[in-house]
Amino acid sequence: MLDDAMLVRRTIALAHRSVVQGGRPFSCVVARDGVVVAESSPQTEAELHAEVQAVHAARARLGRSKLSGCQIYAIAQPCTPCLTLCHEARPDVVVYLALREEYDPYYPCEIPQKDFTGRLPQTYLQEPDAVDVCRLWAANRHHP
Numbered sequence: 001m002l003d004d005a006m007l008v009r010r011t012i013a014l015a016h017r018s019v020v021q022g023g024r025p026f027s028c029v030v031a032r033d034g035v036v037v038a039e040s041s042p043q044t045e046a047e048l049h050a051e052v053q054a055v056h057a058a059r060a061r062l063g064r065s066k067l068s069g070c071q072i073y074a075i076a077q078p079c080t081p082c083l084t085l086c087h088e089a090r091p092d093v094v095v096y097l098a099l100r101e102e103y104d105p106y107y108p109c110e111i112p113q114k115d116f117t118g119r120l121p122q123t124y125l126q127e128p129d130a131v132d133v134c135r136l137w138a139a140n141r142h143h144p
């Protein structure tokens with residue numbers, strides 16, 4: 001059984017592995033009762049965002065569209081389409097480890113940010129290692 005801190009480390013490790021393999025600095029883990037239900041770290045721009053892949057996989061695995069009882073961990077503050085999907089899925093909470101303004105200098109996001117305050121439980125856990133993954137991605141990109 002994984003506790004909150006272990007799930008946070010796993011989320012960061014997934015994105016870090018993606019970057020080391022030449023992919024993007026994003027990841028998402030869906031957990032329930034300390035067990036990973038689904039996880040994703042899409043490598044290319046052409047793929048769906050990590051949150052979308054992980055939520056779809058979690059729904060398929062659990063056989064239901066609602067993710068009540070689940071926690072969603074995203075390395076970066078999710079974009080509006082991802083938060084909309086998370087809102088529909090009704091997880092217990094969405095935890096993210098880097099604010100948009102923290103990762104934006106390294107991985108600029110042009111999707112406008114909509115405020116989901118009060119509509120979806122969200123927790124920001126400040127994790128400098130999460131921002132470091134984005135920094136590493138940017139460094140690899142500019143100096144391959």
Ligand SMILES: [Zn+2]
Nearest residue numbers: 049078079082
């Ligand atoms: Zn997104």
